[in-house]
């Protein structure tokens with residue numbers, strides 16, 4: 037598929053993760069507080085039911101309990117990664133496949149921070165409309181870059197004022213599973229070619245995402261979404277991003293979803309959550 041909006045193709049996954057963040061935000065002591073997630077879900081009018089708070093969809097409650105746990109852990113980890121980059125002095129942030137990520141609006145950023153959000157044009161248009169209706173104000177200099185990440189996104193980013201001489205904090209959250217091998221390899225090569233020394237990167241990845249879906253319990257869970265998640269995944273999945281970055285000279289570390297659950301005091305409650313906890317990897321890297 038060449039392009040999509042917020043309720044079609046890969047676009048709908050951005051809405052599903054926003055729903056999960058909305059559910060997590062509605063809980064006592066949430067892992068993430070996203071004040072805009074519910075507004076995105078309400079405005080999109082998705083073709084299937086998506087919740088905006090815990091307990092709203094009693095029939096699919098188990099699904100959203102798991103989703104809010106995964107997305108809560110993932111969001112918290114990447115929020116902390118970005119806060120650490122800011123503390124270390126990085127003032128340029130690029131969120132690739134930003135979807136409905138509202139970090140420009142919900143996190144504290146030091147003065148002089150410029151944050152670029154890259155995604156498909158119609159996804160970003162929808163996002164900007166909803167944020168404007170909400171009267172949301174970014175807490176940094178926010179610039180959107182409407183481009184396909186399989187195309188020449190480097191020049192689109194440079195055109196918006198990205199400075200390759202400055203260290204950058206990159207975020208690649210919820211993207212790699214949807215890119216075929218070549219596109220994923222090219223994407224990380226491009227990240228490298230645009231990175232000044234002391235740049236950092238954080239990436240969520242799953243080794244062979246399609247294979248991970250073959251477990252019947254996971255297959256059943258995904259059916260409850262109401263869209264064919266497996267059809268969005270390419271047959272030739274991305275390689276190991278940790279290996280690729282290490283070869284390019286990055287110092288790389290990674291943790292699993294289970295590590296994050298332990299770190300943030302959450303239980304992986306059943307087989308499905310444990311499997312995701314074991315398969316989901318969260319990589320961080322630093323250049324120089």
Ligand SMILES: C[S@@+](CC[C@H](N)C(=O)[O-])C[C@H]1O[C@@H](n2cnc3c(N)ncnc32)[C@H](O)[C@@H]1O
Pocket residue numbers: 046047049050053054132133134135136137154155156159183184185186209210211214
């Ligand atoms: C699961 S969502 C993740 C969104 C966001 N990172 C988050 O965690 O909330 C996947 C996002 O990847 C974007 N995406 C996937 N392939 C893309 C491509 N080739 N070019 C631009 N965006 C892409 C989709 O539009 C969607 O917003």
